[in-house]
Amino acid sequence: MYSLTDQQIDWILDDLRxxxxxxxxxxxxLLDHICCIVEGELEENGDFGQFYSTIxxxxxxxxxxxxxxxxxxxxxxxxxxxxxxxxxxxxxxSAALTALGILFKFMHFPGAAFLLLLGIVSFxxxxxxxxxTLRIRERKEIKERIIVVTGVIAGSMLxxxxxxxxxxxxxxxxxxxxxxxxxxxxxxxxxxxxxxRNPMNKENVIVNSLIIIMGCGxxxxxxRTNQNQQRIQADRTRDYLQQEQLLAHERMLTSIDSAKxxxxxxxxxxxxxxxxxxxxxxxxxxxxxxxxxAYDDKIILTESIANDYFSRETEMSNKIDQxxxxxxxxxxxLSPGMAPLP
Amino acid sequence: xxxxxxxxxGTLKTIILKLLRDNxxxxxxxxxxxVKELTGDKIQLTEGxxxxxxxxxxxxxxxxxxxxxxxxxxxxxxxxxxxxxxxxEEKISELxxxxxxxxxxxxxxxxxx
Numbered sequence: 335m336y337s338l339t340d341q342q343i344d345w346i347l348d349d350l351r352x353x354x355x356x357x358x359x360x361x362x363x364l365l366d367h368i369c370c371i372v373e374g375e376l377e378e379n380g381d382f383g384q385f386y387s388t389i390x391x392x393x394x395x396x397x398x399x400x401x402x403x404x405x406x407x408x409x410x411x412x413x414x415x416x417x418x419x420x421x422x423x424x425x426x427x428s429a430a431l432t433a434l435g436i437l438f439k440f441m442h443f444p445g446a447a448f449l450l451l452l453g454i455v456s457f458x459x460x461x462x463x464x465x466x467t468l469r470i471r472e473r474k475e476i477k478e479r480i481i482v483v484t485g486v487i488a489g490s491m492l493x494x495x496x497x498x499x500x501x502x503x504x505x506x507x508x509x510x511x512x513x514x515x516x517x518x519x520x521x522x523x524x525x526x527x528x529x530x531r532n533p534m535n536k537e538n539v540i541v542n543s544l545i546i547i548m549g550c551g552x553x554x555x556x557x558r559t560n561q562n563q564q565r566i567q568a569d570r571t572r573d574y575l576q577q578e579q580l581l582a583h584e585r586m587l588t589s590i591d592s593a594k595x596x597x598x599x600x601x602x603x604x605x606x607x608x609x610x611x612x613x614x615x616x617x618x619x620x621x622x623x624x625x626x627x628a629y630d631d632k633i634i635l636t637e638s639i640a641n642d643y644f645s646r647e648t649e650m651s652n653k654i655d656q657x658x659x660x661x662x663x664x665x666x667x668l669s670p671g672m673a674p675l676p
Numbered sequence: 677x678x679x680x681x682x683x684x685x686g687t688l689k690t691i692i693l694k695l696l697r698d699n700x701x702x703x704x705x706x707x708x709x710x711v712k713e714l715t716g717d718k719i720q721l722t723e724g725x726x727x728x729x730x731x732x733x734x735x736x737x738x739x740x741x742x743x744x745x746x747x748x749x750x751x752x753x754x755x756x757x758x759x760x761x762x763x764x765e766e767k768i769s770e771l772x773x774x775x776x777x778x779x780x781x782x783x784x785x786x787x788x789x
Contacts, residue, residue, distance in 0.1 A: 343748045362743075362750045363704050363727050369749055370705035393723045401724045408732035 336376035354399030421464040428457035454497040488516040693764035
């Protein structure tokens with residue numbers, strides 16, 4: 335019976351590592367196994383080196399690394415079904431939440447934004463990444479893997495862009511455009527030209543590509559161009575300023591009227607409205623402009639969300655509350671037959 | 677006649693479970709030797725298939741291990757967990773049933789031909 339020295343044991347362990355066995359437990363198992371074979375089958379004065387190089391080939395077909403790969407693959411396979419189950423569940427939940435969110439939005443029910451947020455987040459950050467992990471494992475060719483990666487990243491970015499857009503968070507447009515560009519310039523050409531070479535998939539690939547092109551096209555038709563945006567903003571600003579002029583004119587007329595009704599209350603409501611408008615213009619344009627004279631200042635109002643501003647500034651929300659109180663006081667004091675303020 | 681590795685691959689898990697049902701604990705080399713003995717060298721477990729399967733079964737919670745130092749090297753002994761014992765019974769009776777069906781199928785086809 336051959337007796338292995340400590341140096342030979344270390345050498346075998348090093349050789350296993352050199353040949354690509356990385357899992358420590360597997361190294362220990364293989365080391366013990368090889369030692370058992372050597373001690374059981376090699377004669378006392380046999381040639382260790384030659385014997386080792388013969389028996390190591392029993393462990394593999396092409397190279398020893400296969401054993402490591404097989405172990406990793408089996409360990410991953412264990413999680414495969416769990417991952418697939420989570421992927422299917424998260425996909426179903428995302429679709430249900432998004433559909434429910436859209437229904438709530440159309441019906442003006444509370445909680446629509448929350449449902450959409452949950453639906454899109456679970457779709458983009460749970461369903462799609464799991465889909466990527468599983469598909470990458472199934473695809474062996476590099477080109478096919480690139481198609482999966484670009485498709486999933488672009489899809490994830492696109493759905494997050496929609497979420498950012500409806501939540502009025504920054505970078506929504508840039509994210510959406512990057513996703514569409516990734517679809518159009520990377521994913522689609524790779525998917526199309528790789529897919530049509532396979533006669534089995536040819537029809538599906540053409541149909542899917544057409545659907546993707548139409549989808550991207552429809553998405554882009556909903557996006558306003560910069561020029562259009564400016565025109566719409568200029569139109570809206572003009573409308574606003576005309577309203578302001580009309581208002582100023584009406585105020586002038588009522589000041590001439592001697593039979594002023596609830597003059598003090600009306601004055602305070604007007605004052606509050608002017609304050610709020612002035613602050614909103616400053617929030618949007620950064621300029622200190624009196625709403626009544628804004629026409630001469632050639633300002634352009636953009637599409638800032640007033641609610642964002644109201645919720646951020648306590649002073650503004652106080653003013654809104656004051657305005658509500660003043661309006662209800664005013665309406666209560668009105669004589670019968672007079673139209674209340676909305 | 678030595679059976680092909682494709683045939684053995686599908687039954688490897690069951691073979692391991694059966695070995696460990698009959699022996700409280702075993703290490704990898706011991707398993708290969710025992711199978712050789714029991715089958716008169718007809719079934720030779722390849723190390724390249726045995727160890728990945730042992731690791732996967734350990735990760736699944738079917739097997740548990742204890743390590744012992746043999747001089748400078750470590751030997752890992754495998755034994756069944758309670759879950760493994762139940763699984764073992766299931767797998768062994770499933771394979772026995774399968775073999776009966778196969779016997780019938782092969783027998784039936786042989787008689788037709």
